[in-house]
Amino acid sequence: MSLLQMEQIMKRYNQGELEVMALKGINLTVEEGEFVAIMGTSGSGKSTMMNILGCLDRPTQGSYLLEGQDVAHFDDNALAEVRNKKIGFVFQSFNLLPKLSALENVALPMVYAGVDRAVRIKRAMEALDKVGLSARIHHKPNELSGGQRQRVAIARALVNDPAILMADEPTGNLDSKSTFEIMGIFQQLNDEGVTVVMVTHEPDVAQYTKRIVVFQDGEIKQDHPVEHRVIFREGAVQ
Amino acid sequence: MNLAECIKNAFQNVFSNKSRTLLTMLGIIIGISSVIIIVAIGNGSQAAIEEEFESFGTGSFTVSLVGSRDIDTRDLLTMEDYYLLEEMEGIAAISPTYTYGSAFLKLMDPQETNTATMTGVTADYQSLNNDTLLYGRYLSNNDVNMKTNVCVIYDTTAQKVFGRADESVIDQQIQIKSWKGTKKYTVIGILQNTDTSQIENPDEYPDTIFAPITSIMKNYYSDTISNLMISVSADADTDDMKEQILTALEDFHGNEDKYYIMDTTDMMDSINSILSYVTLFIGFVAAISLLVGGIGVMNIMMVTVTERTREIGIRKAIGAKNKDIRFQFLVEAILLTGSGGLLGLLIGWAGSYGVGALVGITPVMSITAILGAVGVSMAIGIIFGVTPANKAAKLDPIEALRYE
Numbered sequence: 297m298s299l300l301q302m303e304q305i306m307k308r309y310n311q312g313e314l315e316v317m318a319l320k321g322i323n324l325t326v327e328e329g330e331f332v333a334i335m336g337t338s339g340s341g342k343s344t345m346m347n348i349l350g351c352l353d354r355p356t357q358g359s360y361l362l363e364g365q366d367v368a369h370f371d372d373n374a375l376a377e378v379r380n381k382k383i384g385f386v387f388q389s390f391n392l393l394p395k396l397s398a399l400e401n402v403a404l405p406m407v408y409a410g411v412d413r414a415v416r417i418k419r420a421m422e423a424l425d426k427v428g429l430s431a432r433i434h435h436k437p438n439e440l441s442g443g444q445r446q447r448v449a450i451a452r453a454l455v456n457d458p459a460i461l462m463a464d465e466p467t468g469n470l471d472s473k474s475t476f477e478i479m480g481i482f483q484q485l486n487d488e489g490v491t492v493v494m495v496t497h498e499p500d501v502a503q504y505t506k507r508i509v510v511f512q513d514g515e516i517k518q519d520h521p522v523e524h525r526v527i528f529r530e531g532a533v534q
Numbered sequence: 535m536n537l538a539e540c541i542k543n544a545f546q547n548v549f550s551n552k553s554r555t556l557l558t559m560l561g562i563i564i565g566i567s568s569v570i571i572i573v574a575i576g577n578g579s580q581a582a583i584e585e586e587f588e589s590f591g592t593g594s595f596t597v598s599l600v601g602s603r604d605i606d607t608r609d610l611l612t613m614e615d616y617y618l619l620e621e622m623e624g625i626a627a628i629s630p631t632y633t634y635g636s637a638f639l640k641l642m643d644p645q646e647t648n649t650a651t652m653t654g655v656t657a658d659y660q661s662l663n664n665d666t667l668l669y670g671r672y673l674s675n676n677d678v679n680m681k682t683n684v685c686v687i688y689d690t691t692a693q694k695v696f697g698r699a700d701e702s703v704i705d706q707q708i709q710i711k712s713w714k715g716t717k718k719y720t721v722i723g724i725l726q727n728t729d730t731s732q733i734e735n736p737d738e739y740p741d742t743i744f745a746p747i748t749s750i751m752k753n754y755y756s757d758t759i760s761n762l763m764i765s766v767s768a769d770a771d772t773d774d775m776k777e778q779i780l781t782a783l784e785d786f787h788g789n790e791d792k793y794y795i796m797d798t799t800d801m802m803d804s805i806n807s808i809l810s811y812v813t814l815f816i817g818f819v820a821a822i823s824l825l826v827g828g829i830g831v832m833n834i835m836m837v838t839v840t841e842r843t844r845e846i847g848i849r850k851a852i853g854a855k856n857k858d859i860r861f862q863f864l865v866e867a868i869l870l871t872g873s874g875g876l877l878g879l880l881i882g883w884a885g886s887y888g889v890g891a892l893v894g895i896t897p898v899m900s901i902t903a904i905l906g907a908v909g910v911s912m913a914i915g916i917i918f919g920v921t922p923a924n925k926a927a928k929l930d931p932i933e934a935l936r937y938e
Contacts (some may be wrong), residue, residue, distance in 0.1 A: 352931050373855050380853020391848045409852040
C-alpha cells in the first residue's frame with residue numbers, strides 16, 4: 297500500500313461566470329520515505345495540489361487515498377482530524393502564533409489532539425531539540441530569526457508524528473544560509489524515515505530532494521528522480 | 535481542546551489589549567452596577583417602609599370622619615360610637631383615640647420642655663399599636679371609666695424626663711403644660727420605643743403620652759374623638775366587617791358617606807406595588823444598557839475575529855476543528871462579559887452604600903440580584919458571542935491562511 301495515492305483528481309473553481317479547471321485529472325503516488333519536490337510556475341496548479349494533499353481542501357472529483365483512507369470526501373471535522381494526526385505543515389511565512397512562545401507554538405497541535413499537558417511539554421521540547429532550538433524555547437516568534445522561526449514551524453509539524461510533512465515554499469522567505477540549513481533539516485528528517493512533500497519554484501532548492509514533479513496547466517508535465525542531488529553537510533556553506 | 539487550555543488562552547487574548555477590553559466591558563459594567571444599585575436601594579426602601587408600618591400596627595385600620603366642608607355636628611365621632619361598635623361581633627380590638635398635640639412636657643431641667651402629643655386611648659390600644667410593655671402596667675378599662683390621670687410613656691420619654699427608664703419611674707409624676715393649664719399625670723407603665731430614628735435622635739421628635747381617653751377629653755375639653763382604631767378577629771372577613779362598621783355608624787348618625795377607613799396593610803401594599811413598578815421600570819432601563827453593552831461586545835468580537843483570521847487559519851491547519859474555534863471565541867466573549875459583570879457587581883455594591891448614604895436608605899443586597907447579575911452578564915456573552923464565534927468557526931482555512 298502506498299502512503300499516498302491520487303487518482304483522477306480534478307479541481308474546478310467557479311470565479312463568477314468563469315469556470316477554472318485548476319487540476320485536470322492528476323494521478324500521483326508517493327511511497328513512504330520519499331522526498332518529493334512539486335514545481336511549476338504560478339497558475340500551474342501546484343498550490344491547489346498542495347491544499348488538497350494537505351487536506352485543507354477537497355477535490356471536485358477523484359479519489360485520494362492517504363494511508364489507505366479515501367479522504368477526498370471527508371467532512372470538515374474528519375479533515376481537521378487528518379490534518380492534526382497525519383499531516384505536518386511548514387509554510388513560507390512560518391505561520392506561528394505571535395503571542396505564543398516557541399514551546400507553546402510547537403505544543404499547540406497536541407492541544408487539539410487532546411494530549412496531556414506534561415506530555416505536550418515533553419514532546420515539544422524533544423521536537424525543538426531535534427531542530428536544534430532547545431536554547432530558545434521561551435522566545436516569542438518576533439524574537440527569533442527567519443531560519444529559527446522556520447525551525448519552530450518544522451518542530452510543530454513533527455510533534456504529532458505525522459505520516460507526511462507538507463512544506464509550501466519553506467525557504468521562500470529565507471536567506472541562502474538559512475535555506476541551506478533548513479533543507480539540511482529536511483534531508484536529515486527524511487533520512488530518519490519522514491516522508492516529505494515540498495512545493496517550490498526554485499530549482500536549486502528542488503535539488504535537495506529525491507524526486508521532482510513538475511506541474512503545468514493543471515497537469516503533471518514531468519515526474520523524475522533527482523540525478524545530481526545536493527547533500528547537506530555540517531559546516532559547509534554554499 | 536480542553537477547557538483549562540481554552541480559558542488560559544482566552545485570558546491571554548482578552549487581557550493583552552487592556553484599554554480595548556475595558557472599553558468593551560464598560561457597557562456591561564454600567565448595566566450590571568446600576569441594576570445592583572437599583573435593586574439594593576429598592577429593597578432597602580421597601581424594608582424601611584415596612585418597618586415604618588410595622589410600628590403603626592398591621593392588621594388594624596382606623597375609621598375617621600371625611601375631611602369635607604359639609605360636616606354637621608351630628609356627624610362627629612364620639613365615645614357613643616365606640617360603645618356602639620364595641621358590642622359588634624367580629625371585632626377583636628377597638629380603641630377610640632383623641633389626640634391633643636399642642637402640649638409641652640416638662641423635662642429634667644425645669645427650664646426645658648418638649649412638645650408632647652397627648653394621646654387618649656383605651657386598653658385595647660396596646661395590641662392595636664403593637665406596643666411592648668417594659669415596666670408597670672398598661673391602661674385598663676377601669677382607668678378609662680374612672681377618667682384617672684395616669685399614663686404610659688415610651689422608654690425614650692422616661693429617659694428625657696427622669697434620666698432613666700426603669701421600674702423606679704413607675705408612680706412618678708410628669709407635668710404637661712398647655713394653655714389649658716398644667717396637668718399632672720402618674721406614670722403607670724413604660725413602653726418600648728421601636729422607631730429606630732426616634733431612638734437615635736430622641737430630642738428631635740415630640741413625645742407621645744398615652745392616657746385614658748376619657749381623662750384627655752376632660753382635661754382638654756373635647757366632646758369628640760379623633761378616630762377609631764379597630765382590628766377584626768381572625769375568622770371574620772375584613773372587607774365585610776369594614777362594610778358593616780360603616781353601615782352601623784351611618785345608621786347611628788343618620789347620614790351617608792361621612793366616614794372612611796384607612797388600612798395600613800392596604801397602604802403598604804399600594805406603596806410596595808408602586809415601588810416595585812418604579813424598580814421594574816428603572817430595571818428595564820438598566821436592562822437596555824445591558825443590551826447595548828452586549829451589542830458592543832458582539833461588535834468588538836466581530837472585529838477580533840477579522841483581525842485574527844490568520845490565527846484561525848493556522849489553528850485550523852494544524853488540526854483545530856470548527857467546534858474548537860467556536861468554543862475558543864465563545865469563551866473569550868463570556869470572559870469579557872463575565873469580568874465586566876464581576877466588576878459591575880463590585881462597583882454596584884460600593885455604589886449601593888454610596889447612594890444609600892446619600893438618600894438615607896440602608897441598601898439591602900439580595901443573593902438573587904448578585905447571582906442574577908453574574909448569570910446575566912455571562913448569558914450576554916453567550917448570546918452576543920455566538921454570532922462572531924460561528925463566523926470564526928466557519929472560516930475556510932485556505933482563505934484564512936492567505937489573509938494579510
